[in-house]
Amino acid sequence: MSENLEEAPERKKKEKVEKRKKKEKGVFSLYKIENGKVVRLRPTCERCGPGYFMADHGDRYTCGHCGFTRYKLAEK
Numbered sequence: 001m002s003e004n005l006e007e008a009p010e011r012k013k014k015e016k017v018e019k020r021k022k023k024e025k026g027v028f029s030l031y032k033i034e035n036g037k038v039v040r041l042r043p044t045c046e047r048c049g050p051g052y053f054m055a056d057h058g059d060r061y062t063c064g065h066c067g068f069t070r071y072k073l074a075e076k
């Protein structure tokens with residue numbers, strides 16, 4: 001009777017392995033490689049310094065770290 005119990009645990013292991021690789025976004029979408037150089041696609045926060053990216057909100061950028069907001073200027 002006790003022999004049958006050993007087979008069950010092994011079947012359940014294989015189903016859960018493949019569901020782990022979905023959250024690989026993030027930082028990589030903020031950079032772009034151009035002619036061998038790294039180009040930042042977003043401005044960085046003036047208060048927090050380089051390394052803190054600001055979120056694009058259409059007509060303005062905001063820093064999620066300190067709350068700083070910078071309006072886009074119509075330059076050019």
Ligand SMILES: [Zn+2]
Nearest residue numbers: 045048063066
């Ligand atoms: Zn900031």
